[in-house]
Structure formats: C-alpha cells, structure tokens
Amino acid sequence: MEMAYFIETIIKIVVILLVFSGLAGIGTYFERKVLAFMQRRLGPVNVGPFGLLQVAADGIKLFTKEDIVPTNVVGKIFKIAPVITAATAFMAAAAIPFLPSFTLFGYEVHPIVADINIGILYILGIMGVGLYGPLLGGMASANKFSLISAARGAAVFISYEVVTGLSILAPIMMVGSLSLVDFNEYQADGITSWIVWTQPVAFILFWIAAFAETGRTPFHLIANDHEIIDGFGTEYSGMRWGLFFIGEYANMFFISFVIALLFLGGYGDGSFLGAIGLLLKVAFFFFFFLWTRAAWPDIRPDQLMWLCWKVLMPIAMINILITAIVLM
Amino acid sequence: MHNENIEQHFNNRNVTEINSDYFMVDIADYPTDGWGKFTRTLRRALRGELFVGLWVVLREMIRFDIHTIQYPLEKMPIGPRYRAVHEMKRLWESDAERCIGCGLCEKICISNCIRIDTRLDEESRKEVTEYSINLGRCIFCGYCAEVCPELAITHGGEYENASDQREHFIMYQDMLTPFDTMKAGTQVEFEGFGAITPHEDERVKKTPLAY
Numbered sequence: 224m225e226m227a228y229f230i231e232t233i234i235k236i237v238v239i240l241l242v243f244s245g246l247a248g249i250g251t252y253f254e255r256k257v258l259a260f261m262q263r264r265l266g267p268v269n270v271g272p273f274g275l276l277q278v279a280a281d282g283i284k285l286f287t288k289e290d291i292v293p294t295n296v297v298g299k300i301f302k303i304a305p306v307i308t309a310a311t312a313f314m315a316a317a318a319i320p321f322l323p324s325f326t327l328f329g330y331e332v333h334p335i336v337a338d339i340n341i342g343i344l345y346i347l348g349i350m351g352v353g354l355y356g357p358l359l360g361g362m363a364s365a366n367k368f369s370l371i372s373a374a375r376g377a378a379v380f381i382s383y384e385v386v387t388g389l390s391i392l393a394p395i396m397m398v399g400s401l402s403l404v405d406f407n408e409y410q411a412d413g414i415t416s417w418i419v420w421t422q423p424v425a426f427i428l429f430w431i432a433a434f435a436e437t438g439r440t441p442f443h444l445i446a447n448d449h450e451i452i453d454g455f456g457t458e459y460s461g462m463r464w465g466l467f468f469i470g471e472y473a474n475m476f477f478i479s480f481v482i483a484l485l486f487l488g489g490y491g492d493g494s495f496l497g498a499i500g501l502l503l504k505v506a507f508f509f510f511f512f513l514w515t516r517a518a519w520p521d522i523r524p525d526q527l528m529w530l531c532w533k534v535l536m537p538i539a540m541i542n543i544l545i546t547a548i549v550l551m
Numbered sequence: 552m553h554n555e556n557i558e559q560h561f562n563n564r565n566v567t568e569i570n571s572d573y574f575m576v577d578i579a580d581y582p583t584d585g586w587g588k589f590t591r592t593l594r595r596a597l598r599g600e601l602f603v604g605l606w607v608v609l610r611e612m613i614r615f616d617i618h619t620i621q622y623p624l625e626k627m628p629i630g631p632r633y634r635a636v637h638e639m640k641r642l643w644e645s646d647a648e649r650c651i652g653c654g655l656c657e658k659i660c661i662s663n664c665i666r667i668d669t670r671l672d673e674e675s676r677k678e679v680t681e682y683s684i685n686l687g688r689c690i691f692c693g694y695c696a697e698v699c700p701e702l703a704i705t706h707g708g709e710y711e712n713a714s715d716q717r718e719h720f721i722m723y724q725d726m727l728t729p730f731d732t733m734k735a736g737t738q739v740e741f742e743g744f745g746a747i748t749p750h751e752d753e754r755v756k757k758t759p760l761a762y
Contacts, residue, residue, distance in 0.1 A: 261608040265619040518604040534592075 235336050239316055247472035248278040254513050261517035288461035295365035296458065304363060304455075305463045308356030308470035312477065315349040318342040319480050320404050322501070323493030335404065342402040343395070346481060347387060350436060354380045356470065357438075357445055361455035372454030375524050376445045382531035383435035383442070389539035390428035393546040394418050394485060403481070407489035419486040424542045426486040428535055433478045435527065437471065440516040444524050479508035629708050631742040634691045637684055638707040639726040640740070646733045649703035652677040656695035656704055664688035665695060682723035686712055696741065705741030 252267070252275065259266030267274030292298060319342075320335040339345060354376055361373025395401060397418065398409045410416045419426045435442040446454030456464050483489060483504035491497035522530070582588045620627060629635075640649050652669035668681035696705045704726075712719065728738045 257612070260612045260615065260617075263611055263616060263618045265617055265621070268621070514605060514608065517608040519601060 231332075232336060235334070236317075239321070239336065240313060243313065243316065243473045243476060244469060246476055247469045248282060250472040250475065250509065251281070251468070252278050253509075254516070257510065257513040258517050261514075282465075285462050285465040290463060291458075291460045293365065293458050297363040297365075300359050300363040301458075302463070304356050304360030305459065305466035305470070306356075307359065308353055309466040309473070310470075311349050311353035311356070312470040312473040315346045315353070316473070316477050318345045318403060319477060320407065320484065320489070321480065322498045323490040325498075338402060338404050340400070340402055342404070343391060343406070343481070343485070344401050346403075346477075347384075347391070350474065350478070351380070351384055353470065353474065356467065357455040360459070360467070364455065364458040366458050368451040368453075369455050369457050371451050372445050372457075375451075376455070378524060379435055379438075379442065379445060379527060382528045383432045386428055386531050386535045386539055387432040387436065389536060389543060390425045390432060391485065392539075393425045393543050394422050396543075396546055396550060397421065403484045403489070406485055407491075410488040411492050413491070414488065417486065417488040422486070422542070422546070424538060426482075428539050428542070429485065430482060431535065433482060434512075434515070435531070437474045437478055437512070439475070439512045441519050441522055442527055443516075443521050444527065447521055475509060475512050476505065479505040479512075482508055629710070631708075633708055633710070634693045634696075634706040635708055635710040636686065636706075636712050636721060637695070637726055638705050638741070639682075639723060639728065640703055640705060640738060641728045641733050643738070646730065648679070648727065649701045650679050650682070651701055651703070652679045653700065655698045655700065659694045659698045661692060661694060662688045662690050679723060682726075683720050684726075686714070686719045686721055687717050702741070707741075 255277075256266040256274075258264075267277040270276040270280050292301060317336040318339055320333070320338070322334040324331055324333040326332070357376040358373050358380075361369040361371075361376060364370070394406070398406055400406070400409075406418075410418060434440070438445050444450075446456055451457075456467055459467065480501075483501055487504050488500075489497075490501040582591050641647065642649055652667065654667050654669070657665045657667045664685040664687075666681065666683050666685075667679065669677050670680055672678040691706070693706060699705075712721075732738055
C-alpha cells in the first residue's frame with residue numbers, strides 16, 4: 224500500500240469522525256428547536272445566540288460528569304456497550320460517498336473512505352452490529368427496565384432487518400451492484416432516472432425500516448421514556464451515555480445519506496449543484512426524523528413485529544417478485 | 552358559548568333527557584373476525600391520518616405562534632384576588648397605619664404563623680410594636696385578611712418568596728405600604744375576599760339616627 228493513499232484515508236477518517244461528531248451535537252440542537260417550534264415552545268434560547276452554545280454546554284457537562292459504574296453490573300460489557308454503538312455507527316460510514324469527488328490543490332479527492340464492492344451490504348451489516356450496543360448494555364445493566372429494553376432491541380432487530388434487506392434487494396437487482404457509487408452512477412441522468420420512480424414500494428419500505436434501524440419515534444420502543452425510563456441508557460451516565468447519543472444521531476445522518484443515495488439520485492452527475500442537492504435531501508430526511516417525533520405516537524413492540532412480519536415483509540417479497548419478472 | 556348557555560349547560564346535566572345537550576359519541580364496534588380487522592387496517596393505512604398529524608405540527612411550526620413565557624424576564628399577569636405575600640395598608644386620608652392592633656389575625660391564623668405584640672402609647676392608643684409572619688409556616692389561606700376589621704392586612708401579588716432558610720419571616724415594616732407610594736396615591740387595594748366591592752357606594756344606607 225502506497226503511503227499517499229494511507230495518509231489520505233487517515234485524513235478522511237478523521238474528517239468524517241470530527242464532522243459527524245459535531246453534527247450529532249448540532250443535530251440534538253436542531254431536534255430540540257424543531258420539536259419546540261412544533262409544540263409552540265422556544266427551545267434552548269439562553270446559552271449563546273439562539274441557544275446555539277447549548278450544544279457546547281451539554282458536551283462540557285457530559286465530559287465532566289462522574290462516570291458511574293453501578294454495583295452488580297457486568298463491568299466489562301457495561302463499559303464496552305456504548306463504544307459498540309458509537310464505533311459501529313461511524314464504521315458504517317466508511318462505504319458512504321458523502322460528496323462527489325472534487326479536486327483540492329490539484330489532487331483528486333473521493334469523499335468515501337473505501338469504495339468496496341459490497342458497499343450497501345457492509346453498511347447494513349455494520350449498522351446491524353450497532354444493535355449489540357443497546358442489547359449488551361441493557362443486559363449488563365442489572366436493571367429490569369434495561370433488560371426489557373434489551374429484549375425489545377433483539378426482537379425489533381430481527382423484525383426490521385428482514386424488511387431492510389428484502390426491500391433493498393429489488394433496487395440492487397436493477398443496478399446490479401452493491402456499491403453506493405454505482406447506485407449513484409445508475410441515477411446520474413437526472414431526476415427521471417431516480418430509483419424512487421421505479422421502486423416506490425422499496426423506497427417506502429426502506430424508509431420505514433430506517434426508523435426502526437435508528438430507533439426513532441414511531442418505533443422508539445427500545446428506549447421508550449414513558450414506559451421503560453431510558454431503556455438501556457438508564458444506568459449510564461456522563462460520556463458513556465453520550466456515546467450512545469452520538470451513535471444514535473450519527474446513525475440518523477448516515478441512514479439519511481443512504482436513503483438519498485439509494486433512491487433519490489444521490490449527488491447526481493457530481494457537479495456542485497448535485498452535491499448541494501444531496502445535502503438538501505439528507506437535510507430533509509433528517510428533518511423528517513424530527514418531524515415524526517413531534518407528530519406521531521409510539522407503537523407497541525408487538526405492533527412493530529406485526530407490522531414488520533405480516534405487512535412489510537410480504538409486500539417486500541411481492542415487490543422483489545414483480546421486479547424479477549419485469550427484469551426478465 | 553354565551554353566558555346563559557353556560558348556565559343552562561351546568562344546570563341541565565341529565566344525560567338521559569331527550570332535550571339534553573349531551574349525546575353519545577358514535578364509536579364503531581371493534582372488529583372480531585379476520586376480514587373486519589383487515590379492512591380496518593386498510594382503512595387506517597390508506598386514509599392518511601398520519602399525514603394529518605404531520606400537517607398539524609408543520610402548520611404550527613410555520614405559524615410560529617410561540618406560547619412560551621420566559622419566566623424571569625416575562626411574567627404572567629396574576630389576578631387581583633391572588634393570595635400571595637401579605638401587605639399592610641395605610642389609610643388614604645391620613646397615611647397612618649390601618650392596623651389597630653386588635654390581634655384577630657393572630658387569633659384566627661390556623662398555622663400559628665402570625666405574631667403580634669402591642670402596647671398602649673402616650674395617647675392611650677394601641678400601637679403595634681412587633682408584627683411578623685413566618686412565611687415558612689403560612690399556608691396563605693387568607694383568614695387573616697378576611698377577619699381584619701380595618702382591611703389593614705391583605706394579600707398582595709408578590710409570589711417570589713423563595714428563601715434559603717426554612718423560617719423566612721416577613722416583618723411589619725416590609726409589608727407596610729411605603730410613604731412615597733402613599734404620596735403618589737398608588738396604593739393598590741386588595742380586590743379579594745373582604746374587600747369593598749366596586750358598587751359599594753350605591754348599596755350604602757344611611758344610618759338611622761332617629762331612634
């Protein structure tokens with residue numbers, strides 16, 4: 224391996240880590256603001272202009288808080304669980320092209336850490352591993368509510384992962400590749416070539432599954448505040464809890480990127496306008512995560528499993544069959 | 552709703568009467584068979600109720616009709632009958648203290664938080680020497696203001712009486728209307744229980760002195 228490639232990759236990793244850790248913080252700010260406006264409140268206003276420095280205040284608080292490991296917890300697993308959530312969220316980002324390739328100081332930069340040929344499979348796999356964070360954290364916590372949360376996490380994980388995989392199979396059959404860059408090239412001819420027009424059902428299914436994947440509101444039952452306190456996060460404090468949080472928000476951003484790249488044309492032809500377009504699409508999907516949180520109620524775990532197994536999975540199967548017949 | 556309607560509404564509470572305003576809400580039965588459950592699912596899925604919810608919150612966000620009151624900077628107006636920290640009034644005519652030292656407030660206080668001490672001064676008038684209310688014990692029932700024959704002790708609107716000690720006393724001098732307020736004629740009368748009602752002048756009868 225040549226040195227330049229090695230250094231370039233390291234720099235990309237550091238940039239992605241820093242940008243998305245920061246975005247996770249700003250994401251919490253936007254979440255609080257958007258939720259507040261939708262509920263006729265003001266949200267954070269006192270720290271800094273428009274409450275913008277609230278993020279920094281929260282960060283300082285999380286970093287300086289005492290790190291409590293309660294008695295009776297399984298220490299090692301308890302400590303490693305939040306790291307799994309945060310680390311897998313960022314690992315999944317390795318195969319996502321965040322922007323079209325551009326030239327910087329005469330050097331062509333591809334804003335993707337590794338354009339591996341199994342891109343989307345890798346992303347979904349690593350995001351699936353991310354669920355070990357809540358699962359292990361909940362089981363190691365020596366807390367009944369955390370245990371319920373872990374059990375729910377396992378059940379939800381099995382349910383939605385089927386839908387995610389099956390819904391995405393039909394677009395993969397059309398494109399004939401698993402790389403997100405190839406997906407983008409397939410849709411580079413403008414708005415009419417977007418996969419969402421030929422695979423609207425897969426788009427909706429994947430979008431629904433994304434809510435379960437990130438644990439956002441209609442499927443927020445792993446850490447449902449009003450039922451099981453904070454679920455797996457109940458016993459956590461300080462930056463360990465913060466890692467869960469960063470992982471969750473980074474996941475929201477990455478899954479938004481994946482939806483936009485898979486179904487909505489990504490960055491299109493790779494022009495500056497296309498890059499802005501991709502960011503706007505991602506912003507919309509992120510906003511939609513917040514929007515639904517203000518508007519929709521949570522569903523029960525059994526309802527989620529009913530939805531995944533009895534409704535979404537058959538629809539996904541039918542969608543694959545129809546796609547296969549049309550492609551033949 | 553108009554006032555007379557409200558009155559009628561409150562008086563006519565007989566649900567079984569035919570002319571009653573009350574009616575049973577039409578709630579469909581839960582489906583019991585598979586087909587019924589299936590059609591209910593389809594109805595719920597396709598009627599787009601989820602999007603109604605989305606629209607409602609987005610509409611509120613666009614309207615930006617914020618209802619937050621930023622409390623230490625902004626305050627809600629409170630009613631004139633609000634029973635917060637007590638006030639001692641002065642007479643409008645002479646700016647003298649209204650309190651005659653009768654001690655009724657101390658007697659009626661059910662939480663024993665008022666302490667009053669009086670003596671006779673040189674002109675044989677009763678004078679209040681000590682007067683304190685333990686706000687830590689006071690339950691703000693309003694009996695003291697109600698029993699006061701001179702409308703001297705009333706409740707005020709000052710509700711920010713948090714203290715770093717449990718026994719937070721308030722002294723007579725702190726409650727008494729300051730002289731400059733009296734000079735400016737801005738002493739606010741308590742409109743609550745025991746106070747003079749707005750049309751009191753019309754209802755006053757002449758004292759029959761004939762007998």
